[in-house]
Amino acid sequence: MEIIISILAGILFATAVYNLLQKQLLRIIIGTVLISHAAHLLILTMGKLKRGQPPILIEGITQYTDPLPQALILTSIVISFGITSLLLVLAYRTTKENKTDNMEQLRGSSNE
Template identity: 80%
Template sequence: MEIIILILAGILFATAIYNLLQKQLLRIIIGTALLSHGAHLFILTMGKLKRGQPPIIMEGISDYVDPLPQALILTSIVISFGVTSLLLVLAYRTANENNSDDMAQLRGDEHE
């Protein structure tokens, strides 16, 4: 199961890097979102996909799940949502001000 999730995280990383290298602003933003999702899966898998009881100490339970990866992922989800929101607002503002979302045109490259 861990191998499948690691392969999925690798596919997300590859797709994210492909989108980050595109010229359109929206594709770059989608690439950053996919990169964060791949990181979430990677952190979850490195925390070992283990089944057990919730981390509440009770008598008779000896197998607990580690809550640290889940807490890190929850924090990372909130941060990536904020970053994605900020990037979408900046892209909207840029597209309205410059009437373009092409990165080459925004840089002022006249050759492309």
């Protein structure tokens, strides 16, 4: 199971990097969202996937799940949601002001 999740995280990282290198602002934002989801999967996989184990230590239990990766992922989800909403607002404002979402035109190089 961990191999499948690792492969999925790798595919998400590759897709995210591809989208980050595009010219449109919306694709760049999608790339940042995908890279954050890939990081979530990577953190979850590093914490070892255990099913049916309690996340806390109780007397008599020898096998337990580490709650730290889950707490890190929850924090990361909140932060990535805030970053995504900020980027969407900035992209909307930039597109409204400059009438384009092409990064080449926004930088000033007019290779049309």
